[in-house]
Amino acid sequence: NQLVCKQCDAELDGEVMQDFKIVTHIKEEQKEETDDAEESKKDEEGELEDEDIMFEVLELIEMINEKQDGMSVNEKLQALKKSSFNFLERLESKPSCGIAHLGLGLLAKTLNSWDDAIKEFELALKDDSHGLYPAFSEPALLALNDARQEKKHSSMKEAIDAQIKYKLFKMAYDKEKHSNKGQDLESFTENDNMGTRQDTMDQAVTYWMARNINQKFRPYVLYVFDEESNAREALLELDCIHIAEDTGNLICTETLIFGYYRRDDGKYEAIVCGDDLTHELWSAAKDSFAKHGGQRKNDQEPEKHDSATLDTKKVEPDKVTFVREYTQQVLENDAIYRIYKGPDAASAKAFLQQNPVTRKLYYIVVETPEGNYCRDIDGIYKE
Incomplete structure (x- = not known):
């Protein structure tokens, strides 16, 4: 047994x-x-x-x-x-x-x-x-x-x-069980979250609608689980997924869409998604989701990159500079946008991690040559 x-x-x-x-x-x-x-x-x-x-x-x-x-x-x-x-x-x-x-x-x-x-x-x-x-x-x-x-x-x-x-x-x-044995445990807090969490069906539906409207088909892994605990265990096995000690929430230390949520039929879906989803992590997610009893719903494979060609630029969040701030009407509410310019994606993400957002309808956007990186109350993401 x-x-x-x-x-x-x-x-x-x-x-x-x-x-x-x-x-x-x-x-x-x-x-x-x-x-x-x-x-x-x-x-x-x-x-x-x-x-x-x-x-x-x-x-x-x-x-x-x-x-x-x-x-x-x-x-x-x-x-x-x-x-x-x-x-x-x-x-x-x-x-x-x-x-x-x-x-x-x-x-x-x-x-x-x-x-x-x-x-x-x-x-x-x-x-x-x-x-x-x-x-x-x-x-x-x-x-x-x-x-x-x-x-x-x-x-x-x-x-x-x-x-x-x-x-x-x-x-x-x-968190204890998935930490390295015999070593000091690395602790994480909510502020360490670099991803955008999906923990409700509504959030998932909103994402897929926006994905189709904007025609931005980012790589992803999406599996279905019978039990919530299995979905959580599958995510926690990934190197970038941890538990925030101050909130108990799952966090992601990569700029990805991630999480799990309950469907109307009582089953659970778990997802890892985003432009920063490497082929190695994509493969690891598929293996972990299957190992913990998940059934594949769908996935999209990311491009393979030679590790020798990966960007190794120095991360410089202090080189991110303020450009402007403006207000825009969103569903009859005022949304505030603070726009910055950064030298590269890594520096933009480091800057966003240093600047948490705690209120709704408040957006920080860092424009970079690799695209715009943003942060709102739900986390960090790429436009």
Whole structure:
């Protein structure tokens, strides 16, 4: 069975302590009553490892609980991310994963993320080849029934709040998992975003309409996914896609259109697109999207360029100079355009990255010999 322990979340509270104390108590009773000399060495080692993991969870919960007072939600999530990463890695690599799913279900339960809790408890009980030891089956069944009952009584607002917290934690965990192991983690913020994010169907429709009207057919990769998590994982595998620590949003460190969004039929589309889409990145995106279960909708291959001929000019954002500012009516609203002139595309993009836009209908345009590079509230793009 494929191990799916990565679908976890948690903002820890005292309730999970009680759940795990029940589990460990039953486990200790079983060990005292069933000291069977004929038990295989493999099972003995497996039970001891499961017990070690449970105590790791208990220590994690106690540590987070001690630090909760006076901490913001984001601080709690960051603390959880740092302290639970090694634990989650261990669960994901554990061949006997019944106890892993039980632990993750209990963590989800503390967040009131009932759908995730139910999913993990069901996996713990259904994993036939690497299932729970008998002492863990009853607590798992009780926890599953409890989660189903709680879900019936939870309000829509509570469910939405839980999903938001789960998404923030999952993104933080994704960032840890996709970072280089054994090295200091490079952190990114929203201001590092060089791309234009597509996270709604409306944004996607608007882009394709403009593409056809302007007849600017930029290279792209577009795949369809059944699950949101698969679309996100596929994008995060690309070297230029990261998670902004200050917002939890995906960002792109290249001047590309990127992102994923939910369609009306419940499926998700993920896209990477733009004039700066290299053949290497185009190929990597196709491989990653297919690897994570995506189905090709369409793509357009970029031209291949010899790496020796690529532009290696010095990036000089201070050589970008102001030209003029003007106001233009856009749908009965005043849009402000600030026009600059730059020596080349690389300098223009560096300049735009230094000048974030935080309001709608405000546009910075840098004219270069390679074309106009712009920034608005949604990101950086090429006209």
